[in-house]
Amino acid sequence: MSRHDPDARPLLLGEPARGLPLLALALLSIGLMVVDHRQHHLAVVRQWLSVAAFPFQWAAQAPLAAWTGLQDRLATRSRLEAENIRLAADNLALRLRLMRFAALEQENHRLRAARDSSSRIVQRSLIAEIVRADLDPFRQRVLVNKGSRNGVFRGQAAIDAAGIVGQVARVGPVSAEVILISDPMHSIPVQLNRTGVRTIAVGTGRSGELALPWLPQSADVEVDDLLVSSGLGGVFPPGYPVGRVTRVERDPARPLLAVDAVPFAGLDRDPEILLVWFDSVIVEPEPVPTAAPAAAAE
Numbered sequence: 001m002s003r004h005d006p007d008a009r010p011l012l013l014g015e016p017a018r019g020l021p022l023l024a025l026a027l028l029s030i031g032l033m034v035v036d037h038r039q040h041h042l043a044v045v046r047q048w049l050s051v052a053a054f055p056f057q058w059a060a061q062a063p064l065a066a067w068t069g070l071q072d073r074l075a076t077r078s079r080l081e082a083e084n085i086r087l088a089a090d091n092l093a094l095r096l097r098l099m100r101f102a103a104l105e106q107e108n109h110r111l112r113a114a115r116d117s118s119s120r121i122v123q124r125s126l127i128a129e130i131v132r133a134d135l136d137p138f139r140q141r142v143l144v145n146k147g148s149r150n151g152v153f154r155g156q157a158a159i160d161a162a163g164i165v166g167q168v169a170r171v172g173p174v175s176a177e178v179i180l181i182s183d184p185m186h187s188i189p190v191q192l193n194r195t196g197v198r199t200i201a202v203g204t205g206r207s208g209e210l211a212l213p214w215l216p217q218s219a220d221v222e223v224d225d226l227l228v229s230s231g232l233g234g235v236f237p238p239g240y241p242v243g244r245v246t247r248v249e250r251d252p253a254r255p256l257l258a259v260d261a262v263p264f265a266g267l268d269r270d271p272e273i274l275l276v277w278f279d280s281v282i283v284e285p286e287p288v289p290t291a292a293p294a295a296a297a298e
Contacts, residue, residue, distance in 0.1 A: 088127075088272075092127065092161050096122065096161070099161075099240055099241060122276045122277070123278055123279055125274050125275065125276045126146060126274070126275045127275075128144035128152075128158075128275050129145045129271065130270060130271060131144065131145050135207055135267075135268055136205075137184075138205060139183065140179070140180040140182045140184075140186075140267070141166075141169065141179050141180060141183060142178050142180065143176070143178075144176050144177075144178060144272075144275075145174070145175055146175070146176060146275065147171055147176050148171050148172065148176075149173050149174060152168060152176045153171060154168055154171050156168040156275055156276070157235055157236045157276050157278070158273045158276075159240060159274050159276060160265045160266060160273050160274060161274075162241065162264040162266060163241035163243065163264030163265040164229055164240050164264075164265060165181065165265045165267065165273050166180040166186065167186075167235055167236070168275070176275075178273065181203055181265070182207050182208075182209070182210065182263060182267050184202075184203050184204065184205045187201065188200070188201050188229065188235075189229065189230045189231070189232040189233050190229060190230055191228055192221060192225050192245075193225065193227070194220075194226065195220045195221070197219055197221065198232070199214050199215050201242060201243065201261060207263075207267040208263070208267075208268070209261070210260065210263055212245075212257075212260070213256060213258075213259075215256060215257045215259055216255065216256060216257070217250060217257060221248055222245065223245055223247065224245060225245040226241065226244060227242040227261055228240060243261040243262055243263040243264055244261060245259060245261050246260050246262050247259065247260040
């Protein structure tokens with residue numbers, strides 16, 4: 001008689017098959033898919049499951065979204081500065097074109113458009129950054145970061161978006177010193193835009209004040225009159241704004257008026273100025289031909 005192990009049992013009856021739960025789940029999944037496909041009973045269940053899973057989905061996407069947002073906000077400073085400089089240059093160029101409109105309007109009213117052919121027009125401009133400013137009562141000058149290597153020359157006109165700033169007094173290879181129109185040693189030929197009266201505006205040592213000491217008592221000048229450059233002297237192009245008359249004092253005991261003006265340019269505020277080149281060639285009008293003398297034989 002053969003001997004058997006007392007614990008030996010048939011395999012199928014002794015231990016449950018390990019693949020039976022997987023098989024049951026697979027059959028259940030197939031049944032649920034068939035029921036959902038034909039009768040759509042699980043749509044509500046899927047909606048609730050999607051709502052329950054949303055916080056986990058958001059938590060999984062949050063680091064990537066945060067990193068993307070940080071990259072968008074952390075734009076490089078050099079790119080922003082370059083874009084700012086470009087926009088400032090474009091703004092100055094556009095305002096430079098509009099600067100002479102007030103003067104030209106008055107000239108048209110006085111029928112002086114025929115003289116436009118002799119006006120000196122700005123051909124080229126260069127933006128120069130102010131690196132140092134001396135603004136005391138005895139010295140009104142600024143140092144800019146452009147010099148002879150950039151074509152800057154002594155006596156070159158300097159303007160900003162509002163009006164005339166001054167002229168180059170000294171030039172180095174990489175820098176230049178600009179004397180402002182408010183410097184006590186500076187004077188600029190100007191013209192009253194309303195009447196056409198020419199005079200000289202001199203600096204007072206104060207950034208916000210000019211003086212017109214050479215106007216006689218008979219001069220037609222009023223408060224708020226516009227001062228523009230006359231173009232005399234060959235330094236500044238004609239017709240560019242210089243300032244506005246703020247005070248007119250008439251004293252019969254004196255032969256000259258006491259007239260003050262405020263400059264349009266931001267002499268104590270500008271971070272940069274515009275150095276300009278203009279056409280200095282004056283086109284002389286052609287002489288009017290005279291009638292030919294009658295022939296001697298007639």
